[in-house]
Amino acid sequence: MSTLTAKPIQDYTSKDYKSDLKPIWCPGCGDFGVVQAIYRALANVGRAPHEIAFVSGIGCSSRIPGYTTAYGFNTVHGRSLPIAQGIKLANPELLVLCAGGDGDGFSIGGGHVAHAIRRNVDMTYIVMDNQIYGLTKGQLSPTSRRGLATASSALGSMESPVNPLLYVLGYGAQFVAQGTPADMSGLATIVEEGIRFPGFAFINVQSPCVTYGQEDQMLKAQKATMQTLESLGHDPADRLAAMNLAQAYGEKLYTGVFFRQPEPGPTFERLARERHEAQRASVSSRADVLNAFRVKKP
Amino acid sequence: MNTDLVIGMAGSGGDGIVSAGESLLTAAAMLGYHGVLTKSFGPQIRGGESSFRLRLCTEKVLNPGGALDIAVALNWEDFLKFGAELPVGGQTTVVYDSNTNVAPGKLPLVGVTPAEVLSVPIEQMARETGGSDRAKNTVVLGLMSGWMGIGRDEVIAGIRKRLSKKGAEIVERAEKAFLAGLEYAQQHPLKTDRLMGEPPTTGAKFVVDGNDLCAAAAIVAGCDFFGGYPITPSSEIMHFLGREIWKHGGTMLQAEDEIAGIGAVVGASFAGKKALTATSGPGMSLKTEMLGLASIAELPLVCVNVQRGGPSTGIPTKGEQSDLFQAVFSAHGDVIRPVLAAVSAEDMFPITIEAFNLAEYYQTPVIILSDQEVGQRKETAEPIDVAAIKLVERQRPTGKELEHYTRFRFTETGISPISHPGMKGGNYLASGIEHNELGAPTASGEMHSRMNDKRLRKFDPLKQRRDLFIVEGSAGAPLGLVSWGSVAGIAIEAFRMAVKQGLQVKLLVPRLLYPVAEAVYQEFFASITRGLVVEQNHQSQLFRLLRMFVDVPRGIETLAKSGSNPITPQEVVDRLRQISLALQRDQHQQPSEG
Numbered sequence: 001m002s003t004l005t006a007k008p009i010q011d012y013t014s015k016d017y018k019s020d021l022k023p024i025w026c027p028g029c030g031d032f033g034v035v036q037a038i039y040r041a042l043a044n045v046g047r048a049p050h051e052i053a054f055v056s057g058i059g060c061s062s063r064i065p066g067y068t069t070a071y072g073f074n075t076v077h078g079r080s081l082p083i084a085q086g087i088k089l090a091n092p093e094l095l096v097l098c099a100g101g102d103g104d105g106f107s108i109g110g111g112h113v114a115h116a117i118r119r120n121v122d123m124t125y126i127v128m129d130n131q132i133y134g135l136t137k138g139q140l141s142p143t144s145r146r147g148l149a150t151a152s153s154a155l156g157s158m159e160s161p162v163n164p165l166l167y168v169l170g171y172g173a174q175f176v177a178q179g180t181p182a183d184m185s186g187l188a189t190i191v192e193e194g195i196r197f198p199g200f201a202f203i204n205v206q207s208p209c210v211t212y213g214q215e216d217q218m219l220k221a222q223k224a225t226m227q228t229l230e231s232l233g234h235d236p237a238d239r240l241a242a243m244n245l246a247q248a249y250g251e252k253l254y255t256g257v258f259f260r261q262p263e264p265g266p267t268f269e270r271l272a273r274e275r276h277e278a279q280r281a282s283v284s285s286r287a288d289v290l291n292a293f294r295v296k297k298p
Numbered sequence: 299m300n301t302d303l304v305i306g307m308a309g310s311g312g313d314g315i316v317s318a319g320e321s322l323l324t325a326a327a328m329l330g331y332h333g334v335l336t337k338s339f340g341p342q343i344r345g346g347e348s349s350f351r352l353r354l355c356t357e358k359v360l361n362p363g364g365a366l367d368i369a370v371a372l373n374w375e376d377f378l379k380f381g382a383e384l385p386v387g388g389q390t391t392v393v394y395d396s397n398t399n400v401a402p403g404k405l406p407l408v409g410v411t412p413a414e415v416l417s418v419p420i421e422q423m424a425r426e427t428g429g430s431d432r433a434k435n436t437v438v439l440g441l442m443s444g445w446m447g448i449g450r451d452e453v454i455a456g457i458r459k460r461l462s463k464k465g466a467e468i469v470e471r472a473e474k475a476f477l478a479g480l481e482y483a484q485q486h487p488l489k490t491d492r493l494m495g496e497p498p499t500t501g502a503k504f505v506v507d508g509n510d511l512c513a514a515a516a517i518v519a520g521c522d523f524f525g526g527y528p529i530t531p532s533s534e535i536m537h538f539l540g541r542e543i544w545k546h547g548g549t550m551l552q553a554e555d556e557i558a559g560i561g562a563v564v565g566a567s568f569a570g571k572k573a574l575t576a577t578s579g580p581g582m583s584l585k586t587e588m589l590g591l592a593s594i595a596e597l598p599l600v601c602v603n604v605q606r607g608g609p610s611t612g613i614p615t616k617g618e619q620s621d622l623f624q625a626v627f628s629a630h631g632d633v634i635r636p637v638l639a640a641v642s643a644e645d646m647f648p649i650t651i652e653a654f655n656l657a658e659y660y661q662t663p664v665i666i667l668s669d670q671e672v673g674q675r676k677e678t679a680e681p682i683d684v685a686a687i688k689l690v691e692r693q694r695p696t697g698k699e700l701e702h703y704t705r706f707r708f709t710e711t712g713i714s715p716i717s718h719p720g721m722k723g724g725n726y727l728a729s730g731i732e733h734n735e736l737g738a739p740t741a742s743g744e745m746h747s748r749m750n751d752k753r754l755r756k757f758d759p760l761k762q763r764r765d766l767f768i769v770e771g772s773a774g775a776p777l778g779l780v781s782w783g784s785v786a787g788i789a790i791e792a793f794r795m796a797v798k799q800g801l802q803v804k805l806l807v808p809r810l811l812y813p814v815a816e817a818v819y820q821e822f823f824a825s826i827t828r829g830l831v832v833e834q835n836h837q838s839q840l841f842r843l844l845r846m847f848v849d850v851p852r853g854i855e856t857l858a859k860s861g862s863n864p865i866t867p868q869e870v871v872d873r874l875r876q877i878s879l880a881l882q883r884d885q886h887q888q889p890s891e892g
Contacts, residue, residue: 021727021738053569053719058730066727066739071719073568074729074739075561076591082525082558086565086573087719089549090523094569094719115554272549279544287684289514289542293504294681295327297452 006196008046014039017049021066030207030219031061031128033181038068038097038126040184041191047095054097055084057104060135061128061207064099078109081116081125085268088121092269095195096123103133106162107142116200117171122267124194124201127164130209131217138212145250150212165246165258168202169239174261175201176242178254182206182222186255193257199264206253222253229256236260299495301356304363305442306384308349309372311342314435319350320676321439321460325452326354327505327678330497335676336362338383338862339615347376349384354446356495360642360787362675364866366390368445368492370438372420373398374406382864386410391490393441395420395434414489418482428475436472440479447493450480503678508643508668509534509576511679512602513542515650516574520689521600522548523573525562527555527581530614531670532604535576556584560601564588567597568728570718572654576602579612579621586628589663593633593753595728596706596716598657598692600650602666604673607861617670618861619783620835625665626812626843632750634757636660637812639667641768641786644679646672649809652766655690660756661716667811669834670861671784692716700724706735708748712756761815769822771797771804777878778822778829778854780806782840785865789832792870799871801878803829811840814847828853828881830873836860853880 017039025031042052052070056062058077065072075083084098105113105127116125132150133139139152142162149156168176175197179187187205194201208217215221232254235241242258283289305322309315316337323335333354340346353363365387371377371394377384386392392405392412400406402415418441424433436457443449457472513535516524524539526532540550549566553559559575566573577585582603592599605621607613625637636656640649649666657664695703695715700723707714714735717724727737732749734740768786770793779796781789786807793805806822808815831841831854838856857873859865 048722050722050725051720055565063739066729069725071568071725072727072729072737073565073595074727074731075564076587076730079557079561079588082553082561083565083568085551086523086525086562086567087569088565089551089562090566090569090571090573091718091720111554112558115558272544275544276547280547283545286518286520286546289517289546290504290682290684292510292514292538292542293506293679295324295502295505297328297502 008044010046010048012043012046014043017042017068017070019067019069023067024063025060026211028210029060030130030181030209031064033184034061034126034128034187034205034207035064035067037179037181037184037187037191038064040188041195044188044192045095045195051093052095052097053084053087054099055080055087056098057100057109058135059101059104061099061101062104070097078104078107079112080104081109081112084123085116085119085121088123089269089272092273097126097195098123099126099128102127102129102131102143102164103141106164106167110142113168114171117168117173119268120174120199120265121269122199124191124203126191126203126205128205128207129164130207130213131161132209132212134209134212161250163246163249164204165249166243169243169246169259173202173259174199174264176258177202177256178204178206178258180206180222180226180253180255182219182226183255186228190257197260197264199261199267226253226255229254229258237262299491299493301495302353302359302363303367303446303492303494304351304353304365305368305370306349306351306366307370307438308347308377308380308384309434310376311345311348313348313372314432315348316350318435318439319352321453321456322442322449323352323676323678324456324505325449327503328452329448330499330501330503331355331494332357332359332503332678334359334362336671337674338380340379341615347379349380351384354494356498360790361867364868368393368442371395371398372434374400378406383862386412389413391488391492392416393418397421416486423478423482424475427478428471433472433475436475437479440476441483443476444480444483445488445492504681505676506643506679507534507674507676508640508646508672509604509674510538511643512576512646512650512666512668513538515647516600516654517542517546517548518684518687519651519654520572521574521654522571523563523566524548524575525551525553525566525573526559526575526577527553529556529578529581531606531617531673532576532578532602534673535602556581557588560585560588563599564592564597567592567599568595568718570720572598572658574600574602576604578604578606578614579608579624580610582621582624582628589635590629590631590633591730592663593629593635594631594730594732596661596714596753597728598661599663600653600657600666601663602668605667605669613861615670616862617784618835619667619669619785619833620839620861621667622811622835622839622843625667632754634754634813635662636664636757636760636810637667638664638766639783639809639811640672641783641807641809643672643675643677645809647682651687651689656760658692659690659713660760661692661713667783669784695724704735705737706733706749706752708735708752712752757813760810761813761817763810763815764818766808766810767815767818768807768809769805772802773804774825775802775804776825776827776881777801777803777874778806778826779803779832779870779874780829780840781832782808782811783834785832785834788865788867789870792867792874795867795871796874801874803874814843816848819844819848823848823851826851827884828877830855830857830870830877832857832865832870834859834861834865
């Protein structure tokens with residue numbers, strides 16, 4: 001089942017989502033392709049830029065909201081998810097995007113991912129996974145491969161990497177996909193599907209770091225090795241099959257939707273709305289809250 | 299007849315100690331009496347020791363008082379664990395359960411001879427009337443009602459209301475237990491008169507505690523979002539909003555941690571809503587980075603710290619005023635965050651409203667310093683007139699401003715109109731990164747300096763808010779008394795006692811602690827050569843903060859104690875008398891003119 005048959009709400013083009021700010025990214029950075037894919041996905045969805053909140057953490061990739069015309073919020077390291085949830089719960093009408101790097105999402109902010117999944121606030125979380133810390137000039141990241149020598153691991157990493165795909169699938173994420181700017185068009189499609197998914201959507205993007213990354217992670221290498229999950233005949237309704245394929249993270253580059261819950265569970269904001277409707281009738285004004293403190297003579 | 303009585307009671311966790319105290323306070327409030335009820339517990343979740351102290355008064359009362367007039371021990375082991383929190387003195391009537399097998403002449407109280415000692419068969423009466431020892435607290439209610447001569451009908455009404463769900467038999471037994479205690483008291487009159495005088499004629503009061511009232515004030519202020527994480531002694535704020543905020547269209551989020559709690563609040567504020575978080579010391583430490591984000595992104599939010607003993611886990615169940623330095627200084631970068639402190643549970647209402655107003659007006663995080671006592675004690679309060687409350691909303695851009703919107707525009711006040719997602723034309727980038735007027739990231743030293751100036755200068759008018767200070771006494775008095783937060787209630791009473799005794803003293807209680815309103819203090823200190831700063835922490839944190847910003851007279855001393863070491867009005871008066879004597883010596887030593 002594709003969710004992409006829907007028509008845009010209004011006619012927008014990628015240009016309408018591109019801001020005047022010039023990216024600080026290095027020439028050739030994968031994130032250029034990611035932001036292009038996001039522009040295109042947003043144009044296909046067709047929400048007005050002022051109805052979009054785009055939240056990020058800290059890192060090279062977290063500069064991304066500023067390169068869009070949406071309401072952007074470039075927050076603190078690792079905390080984009082709680083802030084994005086607060087925005088969506090405060091105004092469920094907004095389209096909420098959240099983005100950051102692998103350090104932001106799986107190291108300093110790793111604890112928030114599981115809770116974003118179980119809370120299921122409708123938003124799309126895009127992790128630009130480059131297996132390195134670029135902004136701080138080349139240290140180990142939580143997805144760096146074992147043995148990797150970096151600025152902070154001159155003698156090689158002694159830890160095994162986090163597998164972001166298995167992590168989120170294990171926590172019960174209802175939409176899990178992976179893309180690469182090596183296939184910008186495919187990535188745009190994945191982002192659009194994530195946005196249209198009614199709940200928390202996770203997208204891992206293999207976005208290479210041209211300055212501190214490894215040769216086999218560059219776009220050219222990716223183009224030669226990537227395989228679409230569709231071509232493997234994968235059924236995205238099958239979580240266990242998705243987990244099986246996700247085990248190849250770090251060895252094989254699969255793109256497309258690993259898992260999409262066929263019948264998505266309720267979002268937090270839908271349950272909140274139902275609660276509001278159920279509770280509202282019991283009071284007439286905010287001042288009623290003070291009745292709790294009144295003592296009455298017998 | 300008495301106008302002011304302090305009752306203290308202790309027993310085991312399952313004895314319903316606190317519930318008895320609350321019943322008595324509620325009954326007294328119905329009659330129009332004023333009262334303060336504090337609770338103190340051991341660290342255990344079930345069992346362990348439990349106590350209350352209740353001060354009832356015919357006039358407004360701001361603290362739980364000093365030595366007990368009536369002490370009730372259901373067992374001595376638990377009673378003694380509270381030490382100075384339940385002080386027995388020469389004026390105390392001691393009542394204890396006969397089942398403790400302690401002879402009235404051999405109480406385990408060292409160096410004290412109480413005015414009167416009664417061994418009462420409390421447990422026995424509970425079993426005979428209430429059917430189990432669980433009715434001991436109700437028997438004690440009867441004893442108190444009888445000896446104090448108040449609240450018979452009110453306590454019974456309270457019992458009926460509280461137990462009606464449990465069935466008629468339970469209610470009947472409880473009433474019997476209460477009446478048994480009452481009759482016992484009537485048959486065994488005390489040698490010392492403990493009858494309460496006539497209540498004020500102003501009528502029934504509210505009964506409030508600081509945490510619940512803070513939550514209610516947030517709703518009245520228009521708060522639509524709470525994010526937080528459970529932590530003692532602040533969780534009641536979350537509990538209350540978890541029940542109530544939905545009725546008013548708001549959302550309560552119990553987040554995965556303290557950081558996510560305030561993170562969601564920052565997000566809700568960015569989205570245009572008034573938002574609140576609440577915590578205690580360890581949680582404040584975790585929230586610090588988010589407070590910095592809210593400061594630089596100029597987003598309103600209110601953060602309540604219900605202080606407890608620290609550092610680290612410290613004493614979670616007992617209050618302290620030791621997080622003032624943290625509230626004022628824990629930010630990195632050049633930051634001012636307004637810090638407010640309530641002086642009583644009742645004061646949490648106006649302080650919380652004020653916090654939201656300041657947050658919205660100045661587009662800033664505002665910290666409220668409460669503490670375990672303000673947060674969890676129950677007290678009588680005057681009914682609140684909601685119609686009289688003025689609410690402030692953040693300044694929004696006009697239609698014309700949205701044509702070329704500049705989020706962080708340099709203005710005369712330093713306050714720039716703020717848009718929110720969904721507002722057409724208001725699109726901007728908020729960030730923790732230094733930015734220019736449009737919100738675009740910058741590393742320019744000049745822009746950083748101008749933005750810092752904007753973000754700091756905007757608070758200048760706040761320092762002129764004299765209404766956030768309690769000042770009493772004659773302007774020229776040479777002796778000064780300064781205090782803040784829950785301990786201010788003790789200082790205010792001490793001040794009034796000292797004035798009655800003829801001391802030339804004046805009082806200052808800041809409810810705005812930061813930014814330091816230099817002019818208010820300079821004016822207060824102008825006539826003062828000696829004085830006292832009273833606070834519940836080890837380092838005299840307010841005193842030291844003032845020394846940083848204000849020319850504090852050299853003759854100012856401190857009375858500072860770590861949390862859960864009671865400070866009494868009498869103790870403050872005694873210190874003031876000593877200081878006053880020193881003041882007289884100073885005046886003698888001054889060389890005469892001519």
